[in-house]
Amino acid sequence: MIEAIKETVVNGKLKKIEEAVQEALNGGATAQEVLDSMMGAMDEVGAKFQKNEIYVPEMLVAAKTMQRGVGVLKPLLGGGAVGKNGKFIIGTVAGDLHDIGKNLVAMMVEAAGFEVIDLGIDVPAEKFVETVKANPDCKVVGVSALLTTTMEAMRVTVKALIDAGLKDQVKIMVGGAPITQAFADEIGADAYTTDAASAATKAKELAN
Numbered sequence: 001m002i003e004a005i006k007e008t009v010v011n012g013k014l015k016k017i018e019e020a021v022q023e024a025l026n027g028g029a030t031a032q033e034v035l036d037s038m039m040g041a042m043d044e045v046g047a048k049f050q051k052n053e054i055y056v057p058e059m060l061v062a063a064k065t066m067q068r069g070v071g072v073l074k075p076l077l078g079g080g081a082v083g084k085n086g087k088f089i090i091g092t093v094a095g096d097l098h099d100i101g102k103n104l105v106a107m108m109v110e111a112a113g114f115e116v117i118d119l120g121i122d123v124p125a126e127k128f129v130e131t132v133k134a135n136p137d138c139k140v141v142g143v144s145a146l147l148t149t150t151m152e153a154m155r156v157t158v159k160a161l162i163d164a165g166l167k168d169q170v171k172i173m174v175g176g177a178p179i180t181q182a183f184a185d186e187i188g189a190d191a192y193t194t195d196a197a198s199a200a201t202k203a204k205e206l207a208n
Helices: 002-010 017-026 031-050 056-082 100-111 125-134 148-163 181-187 196-207
Strands: 087-092 115-118 138-144 171-175
Touching: 002 017, 002 031, 002 056, 017 031, 017 056, 031 056, 031 100, 031 196, 056 100, 087 100, 087 125, 100 115, 100 138, 100 196, 125 138, 125 148, 138 148, 138 196, 148 171, 148 181, 171 181, 171 196
Parallel strands: 087 115, 087 138, 138 171
Antiparallel strands: none
16 A cells, blocks of 8 residues: 555656545555655655656656645644654745746655745745744755846845854755856855755755
8 A cells, every 4th residue: 555655656646646545544554654655755756856767747746746645644643744854944035936946846845854834936035034033943944046137136045044143043055047056155055956856855964
């Protein structure tokens, strides 16, 4: 049963996941076992993506499939298990209205066991700072910029988090099409990843 769930997520069978989860639970699997199986499936999806065996659309469908499966489990899990790695705050910087990459990262990070607080698009630096302060259990912040013109807003956002004295509390991850490791180093970010799968892996490393 558990194997069937893994396969359902890896293959992004959105319509079958709820039934598969329910069947596993009826068959005696615990909610945690089912969740672990889905997280394992997303690790596999991430690895396939990094090897170019699958692409963004497949990864999105797998992440959505897992989200739907988690929906069935939530009442059984209590809040803790889904967000066992703590909170992850994410947003696209001020002036930037792109959200596909950010949404994918949010889904992958949630699949990796974080409670995700998604601030959306066009997020001013102050909003990132306020949200981190309001969530002292948040361990990682993801800052996204998709335009070369909004890289400056990313710099401002990272500086605002550092100036607010939040570096002891959170690690700052950055990403987006124009961003490079060199730029991430220059602005003082803790991590840069090129895609959603590696963002999820990195977030787990940073949180633990």
